[in-house]
Amino acid sequence: MKLSRPKLGYTAAGLTVFAAALVPFVLYGALTKGFSHLGLHVDEMYSGGPTVRAIQATGYTIDVHRQVAPHMWQHEKPFVQLDWRPVGALPSHVSESVDVDGDGKPDLRVNFDVPKNPKARLHVNVEALNPRYEPMHNVTKEKFSALIVRVDDAILVRVPVKE
């Protein structure tokens, strides 16, 4: 059957109105689900990258993340992220040697206070026992690649890696 152009136009317009009626019930959900199944991930400069190892300490865990490398002109250094969790199980002062690469030798010595107030500003000192890592002195949260912050029930420390 040959449809004329006006008929096709009105059919398309009718279908559009019908699609509008379907948006809150079908279309919105389907499109949302479709997008979340695209396999995209948030840039690791923000997320810190996936956890590769967990170091068990007395009462708490240190999650070691995969090293994050900046893209193209991203104005940050490569870094590794270490998460101390849960915050409630941490002593008032953490002074810990951490084996980041899992070779059995400590790579970093990390020192920070754990204030009771969750909104208090944190400061960290990192001594580099392995020359791959950069030391940090009294660092707070100026850069994504060198910081200490509290996020929910964890204290995150990002240590820059030499390029």
Add this chain to the structure above:
Amino acid sequence: MATKAEFLSRREPRSVGWSLFLTLPIALWSFLMFAASLRQPNRSLQVAAIVTSVFMIVLFFMMMRTKSTYRWRRWFFVALGLLFPVGFIHNVIAMRGTMGIPIEEMIAGRTPFCFIPIPLLILPAALYKTVVFPGSILPHGGMSGGGMAAMVGIWLAVTIVVGKGWCSYACFFGGIEEGMAAVPAKAKVRKIDPRWRYGPWAVLLAMVLLSLALFEPAYCMWLCPFKAVSEYVAARNTVGMVQNGIFIVLFATLVIALPLLTKKRTQCSFFCPFGAFQSLFNKTSVFDVKIDKTRCTPCVLCQKSCPTMSLSDESIAKGETLMSCMKCGACVDVCPKDAAVWHIRGTEVAVKPERARLMFLYAAWAMAIMFGGSIIADGLATMLHVFV
């Protein structure tokens, strides 16, 4: 030459009964959309839902009765633009205590995601499968359950239905400048170089490339005027202070001062990269606005009334609007010869234009109620909660 007011008063109104009949589907849709809010125990939410629902129905009724679109749509759009910051700022302050986005919230993926960075994220997503935005991808993630998937889902759905009409029926920022443009009776600046129309494309191109190179949502970090009334980068250092300064200057210039001087939506017309990107969907939309060349004199009233400079002498001669047309209806309402008409692709120009207008408005107003209406209700509920 007939003025806009003279022409509107000449237009024959539709009967009350017939207008009510045409409004009935929208009234049912509105009650359906706000039914969930009415079941909430929160009194402010209930009142806000009822007021918004009635507001949207009355506006649609007036569109049917007067057969004009722009001035009634503008009430909705300005309300959306003014009430979005109210609800949004209240939410961010209640949840994190500040309008500034702290680095902790970015790392936690709780930065609220609006639609403007969507075109900037496409290349990094396509090339690296990476979203260069510190938010959550999941539909129920993010700060208050509105992750990127939710925003992308609603944008895609509305775009399928109304195309570039997003900028007139869904954008929760454009209403501020449209409100500002409505304040003066006459424009103080009338001569605008038409080359400014390329501004949004230039910003879009620059921001897409910068976002790919810097791996960050460059527009959000450096140029978004609406950061001034939503949330801004917490000023951790001098760079942050410069960024916030740029946001405030751009907002004061493009969203407040220039619309007051030109009576145009200057941010949308000269700057918004999302608007330029959304123009591409004018090619996929079944609804558009045409100029009937057999009736056009041309008096260029349509050109003067267009808030986004989407009509030029050449486009009028061709009987078309430019691809930046956002289907607000200003040109159709103002045309004294009924030469500017709503149109469905494939059909003849000016044959049953009111049918085309009705079909477009049913689709567009349904989206306006579903998305914009919920934002208006949220802003109203916040005001009731805070002040009453």
